[in-house]
Structure formats: structure tokens, C-alpha cells
Amino acid sequence: MSNSRSVGGASAARERINQEGNASDPLDKLAASTVSGLDTLGKIAIFGFGMFADLPFVVRHYFSEAIRQAGILVVSSSVVLWVFTLTIGLEAALLAHYILGNVGAQDYAGMFIAFAVMQATSASTFGWIFAAKVGCGYAAELGTMRITEEVDALRVMGMHPRAYLAGTRLLACLLAVPFIFVVTLTMMLAGGWVMAVQILGTTSSGGFLDVLWTFMTPLDVLLALVWSMATVVAIVVVSCYFGYNASGGPVGVGTNTARSMALNLIVASAFTGLFYQVFFGMNVAFPIAN
């Protein structure tokens, strides 16, 4: 099958290293696994470009399936995301209460929420949970479809499996994630407000919101949304790649699901480092990059 063939010369290079290298030499092993890793990344990139190239076709032919996938995403995954992030908001306010209270600055609990929750935590936590809940689900679902020949069945029915399976999921995420993320952010902030104002009485509601909006702007929300969307796109591409190319029966699906999870967590963490510096590093209210 064409999609199972080696891409470019990376596989050949890996084979050459395997053949020529001494298997017990750690450097050769490192070189072989590096080449193998780069090979996989290249294939994921090609697969991802293909998914984006499929989007116009998906909109024309499989839009109803994309809407169905978006519905599944909202119904089955958003509650998990919202509950988890509500908890983070509650915990952040709890920390603010005790840390700031020790120095008599509890009125600034809103600042703690603005920086620790909105900027530092919202998109990164969203990415990690999305990788665990949605990404693993996609990898396992597509992998199972692959080994039970459902992907082949789609193809012999004249469908375009990559567009139908991966492209529709990508479009579903592009449609649904902005809504899910904004509600997620609201849940985080609400968690902070409930803990700081209603439960612990750290500060008044007006004081909390005044400080919160002093250190947080609508632009911050937009930037966090861009950050979370970029993370989600990467997660969907990685998950769909590993699921769509699963082989080797149930063990192969399990292995690919685990690999997609590991890579997605790395991607979400790397994006956190990158986007936090790019978007909020030069924030005049809190210039962490200076």
C-alpha cells in the first residue's frame, strides 16, 4: 500500500546504519534512532500537509461528517476539559490565598489568576488534556478501523479515507475548539473567583475582577486561543497519523496510541515554551522575557 512505503531516503539511511553499524555501539544506536525519529516526523509532516490539502474536499463532500465529529467532540470531551480546568482555577485561587496572604497581598489574588491561570496554564493544560482525551481517542479509533479493514472498506467504496477520517476530524476541531476553549477559560476564571471570593473570602468580587482585568486583556484571550488552536492542530495531526498508519493487530494499535500520546505531550509542552515566550514574554504588565 502506498502509504506504508518509506518516505524519502530516511528509511534507507536508517537501514544502512542498521546494517553497517555495530549493534552494540551506543553511538550507532543513537544515530539509528535519531534517523528513525526524523523519518517519522517527516512522515507526520507530509500526512499533516495532506490533511490540510484535503480540507476543501472535506468541506465540499464530507461536511456533514465533520459536523458529526464536532458534535461528538463537544458532547463527549468538553465536560472533561471543563471540569479539569475548573479544578485548576480552584487550586490556583487556593494557592493565591495562602501565598499572597502571607505577605498581606491577598487583594491581588486576581493577578495570580490572570498570570498563573490565564497566561501560563490555560492553553498548555488544555493541550495536555486534549492530547490525553481526544488525541488518544482518535489514534485508537482510527487504528482499530485500520486493523479491522474499515479503512480499506471505505476506500473500495470509492471514498477518500484520509479526508473522510482525518480531514473531518481536523475540520471538526477547527470548528469546535474555539468554543470549547473559551468555555474552558471561563471555567478556569470562574474556579478562581469561586474559591477566592465565595469560599475563602480572600477578596471582594469587585476587587478580584478589578485586579484580574488590570493584568489581563482581551488580546491575551485571543493569543491564548491562537496558542491552543496551534496545539490542537498538532495533536490532531499526530494522533490521526499514528491511528491511520497502525498495523500489527491490537498490539500495534496500542503501541501507536501510546506513541501518539507521548509525542503529543512533548508537542504540547514544546508549544507551551514557544508560545508563552512569543505571546506573553514581552507583556508590559509582567515582562517575563526581560
Next chain:
Amino acid sequence: MSTNSGFGDGNTLPLGRSSGTSTVHRGELDRERNVSVRDLRKSFGDATVMNGLTLEFEDNAVTTVLGPSGTGKSVLLKHIVGLLEPDSGRVDVFGKNIWSMNENARAEMRKRFGVLFQDGALFGSMNVFDNVAFPLRKHTEMMEEDVRDVVWNSLREVGLEAAANREPGALSGGMRKRAGFARALVMQPEVVMFDEPDSGLDPVRTSLLNDLILQVHEQHQGTYILVTHDIETARKVSDYVALVWQGTVIHYGPTAEAFESDDPFVQQFLTGSSAGPLGMD
């Protein structure tokens, strides 16, 4: 071991189905077939699976591809429908080499095929009714009311009306195959392929499924290609038998001719004897 061109030496050829003794005239065999493969070669790593396989499938007949495990029967089916690209050789479907087409043209070509996979390959996220309706909803402009009529007819044909609302996971192996069969037929394909329709079924259900294949073929006609190990299935449903071993066709011809063959390999395989050229390796 002899290689048989498969078309006999006389002007008429007896067909092997137990149900009848119809004949195909020699002149009809000279035209271009719906499905043919020529000098097909395919390897996976060091393992050569297709080794110059050439075969022309008879139109409007049931051809069974028999052979020991691992000889490339299922790989042959995947080549015919374009799921696998050969290392060399060509696959002609409806007069065109499928690997000279672009992917969209291949997708269009595949709409003229119906394939029953080993385990039915039903979509786990849909019930039986929606599985059967899926090709109609995706590839036709039919109104939902008409889709329902066609699907109910298909389900009635395979005896699955009562299971229409069940999920694939709640079906027995035989029911999954019948549902897959209904889905494969719903677009009224010109070529229908079966990948081991008898696998995992007891002898009675295998026999019932074979009856169903014969009944549906008589009703709809078309080029049917079965891959199986089961000799009784081949004897019962086939007009033609192709015996594949080590990636090549070692016998092709009408069913009766295959079962009367004095070729030691053909004899051994069709009688299931342990004595003969075919060993465990």
C-alpha cells in the same frame, strides 16, 4: 505441475456449478475481460508474494481463487481493487490499467466494485441499517425514503431485517458477513469480491452463505471473485477455479475440469491429501 490457460481446448466449456451445466462459447472468451491481471509481482521486504501472476477473470461468472495459506490470494484481491500497488505488472479493470489512473479516477472505478471483507469490515459507529445505507448516502442523490427502500430490500435479501438496528458488535460472525454482503451489493456493482467468506463460520452457515451468494449472483449477475481455502465452497459456487501457489496461477479453468485434473498439486489440494508436492513450508 502444469500451467493451464484455463479456457480448455474445445469450443464449449462446461461450467462447474452443481446447479447446472451451462456452457460458455469460445468466441465469447476472446473479448476484453472486466478484470485481468498480467505478470503481477509484489514483494513485502524479502517475501515475494506475487511472482508473475497472470489471470483473466471470466465476466458474469463466479471464479474462486484457491490456494494454501500465504500464497497471495488476499493480496491479489487488494491489487485488483487498487488497495495495493504492484512492484511490476498491470491490473486492468474495465479495460483500463488502474495504476495509470489518478486517485480520483480510481475512486470512481471502485464504485463499480463491491467487496466483502473477511470479517465484514462493518463500521463500528453505525448500526447495520446505516452501514448498508452508507454507500447510497455518499454516492447517490437518492432521497432518504428511496434509500430506505433499497436498504430494506437488501437486508431482506440477506435475511437481516430483524437485525437492522443492531450494532456490528452485537452480531454473530455469519450475520456480520451477511451485513457486509448487503453493503457490498447495495450499489449494484459489476464486480463483487469475497475475501474468505467462509472463515470463522461453521459448515452449516458456510453452506447457507454459499447458497446466498449463488442466489444473489443468479438474480443480479456480475463478475464474482471468491478467495477461499474451502474446497466445498469452491465446488458449490464456482463456475471457474484458479489455483494459486507461490504467487503464480498453477491451474485455471472450469470447476469440473479442476476437480477432474490429474495434476498432482491440483489433486492434492482439492482432495486435501497430505501426500503430494505440497508440504508445510
